[in-house]
Amino acid sequence: MDNSKLIKALNENVDTNILNVNVSRPNQELIVLRGIPGAGKSTKTKTLIGNGISHSTDDLIEKAGDYNEFFATMIATKNFSPLSKMHAQNVMNAITSMKSGISPVIIDNTNIKMNEPKQIVMSALKMGFSDDNIKFIDIGTAGLEAEVLAKRNTHGVPLEKIKQMIASHTGQGEMTLKKVVNSKDIYNENASNKNKKFASVVLDDTSRDKLLKAVGHHLPLGWDVIAHHMTINFGKGLGNARSLLKGDKVRLEAVSRGISDMAFAVGVNSLDIKSDNEKPHITIGVNKIGGGKPVMSNDIEKWVKLEPHINLTGVVTEQSL
Numbered sequence: 001m002d003n004s005k006l007i008k009a010l011n012e013n014v015d016t017n018i019l020n021v022n023v024s025r026p027n028q029e030l031i032v033l034r035g036i037p038g039a040g041k042s043t044k045t046k047t048l049i050g051n052g053i054s055h056s057t058d059d060l061i062e063k064a065g066d067y068n069e070f071f072a073t074m075i076a077t078k079n080f081s082p083l084s085k086m087h088a089q090n091v092m093n094a095i096t097s098m099k100s101g102i103s104p105v106i107i108d109n110t111n112i113k114m115n116e117p118k119q120i121v122m123s124a125l126k127m128g129f130s131d132d133n134i135k136f137i138d139i140g141t142a143g144l145e146a147e148v149l150a151k152r153n154t155h156g157v158p159l160e161k162i163k164q165m166i167a168s169h170t171g172q173g174e175m176t177l178k179k180v181v182n183s184k185d186i187y188n189e190n191a192s193n194k195n196k197k198f199a200s201v202v203l204d205d206t207s208r209d210k211l212l213k214a215v216g217h218h219l220p221l222g223w224d225v226i227a228h229h230m231t232i233n234f235g236k237g238l239g240n241a242r243s244l245l246k247g248d249k250v251r252l253e254a255v256s257r258g259i260s261d262m263a264f265a266v267g268v269n270s271l272d273i274k275s276d277n278e279k280p281h282i283t284i285g286v287n288k289i290g291g292g293k294p295v296m297s298n299d300i301e302k303w304v305k306l307e308p309h310i311n312l313t314g315v316v317t318e319q320s321l
Contacts (some may be wrong), residue, residue: 017131018181024128029104032121033216034111034175035139036165038153043110044139047138052104058155059108060086068156103279112169115183123182135176141166171262173299199232199318201250201273203282207312211266214310215257215284219264223285226294229314230268233276238318246318248272254282254310258300262292266310267303273316 009241015023031048033041045054062068064086074080090109097105105124111117124134141149146166150159159164173179203211208227219225230252232238256267258281265281277298286292 017125019125023130029133030124031104031106031135032117033108036141037140037157038149039139041047053097053102054108056108057086058088091119094120114179163290171260199238201228201314202229202317203314219285224288225285226283230282248316252312256303256305258303260300262287262296265297
């Protein structure tokens with residue numbers, strides 16, 4: 001076999017990961033812990049660490065000085081940049097450990113949302129970690145009530161915050177590699193929003209009333225009502241390639257409904273303009289007290305068909321982020 005054929009044969013046998021990067025570190029592990037404060041993540045770390053290393057933002061804060069004073073100062077000054085710096089330092093420390101070949105590298109943070117461990121996970125994939133060796137271990141609440149977790153956690157996280165975290169954890173669902181990779185970058189999101197535009201179809205009053213009359217009774221008591229728009233695009237706006245312009249009237253068709261612990265929405269077909277969302281929808285309401293936000297409608301997994309479909313109309317809008 002000539003050299004070119006040999007190289008081709010060897011390349012065809014090389015495993016690649018989700019980023020299509022060749023797996024060059026097949027025996028190195030990254031373990032991302034996830035769970036509510038007080039549930040036992042640090043205890044779990046001790047059973048997993050072996051010859052590896054653990055990285056925790058909380059540990060960095062404690063090493064820098066008084067933990068409670070650190071957060072009290074941020075709240076008093078409304079300047080949360082010190083926390084962002086600590087998170088960034090923890091990320092860099094973890095990346096350094098992975099580059100040096102340490103295994104396992106354990107990330108001992110709450111990691112409630114899919115994008116919280118993204119930077120570290122993406123770095124591991126780009127280094128050549130295999131998909132199978134990036135593991136997510138979800139402690140959750142460890143079966144404990146919020147009141148117990150508030151008493152158990154060593155950093156004084158208050159009960160109301162614990163409850164919000166539990167609700168958000170439940171609403172986010174299972175953490176998987178695909179979800180993390182496809183999530184928005186938490187660190188660059190604000191910077192990347194500059195000069196970007198949000199395009200949507202805003203329901204007219206008649207359609208909003210019709211929609212709420214048809215499905216509003218499914219909204220849990222105490223949730224905030226929205227029923228406002230269908231997203232066309234978040235970031236690019238309408239663009240020159242769109243067939244419709246701002247102010248144009250369009251038709252929508254509500255064809256399903258779905259609910260999670262955080263959000264309730266209807267799935268829609270757009271008869272005149274395409275949404276860039278994988279699952280086009282109109283958020284009907286959110287569990288704001290529990291930490292719900294309209295964007296969490298994207299995480300709804302179970303949908304029920306609406307029969308008959310609900311015909312709606314709205315106006316194309318575009319605004320700067």
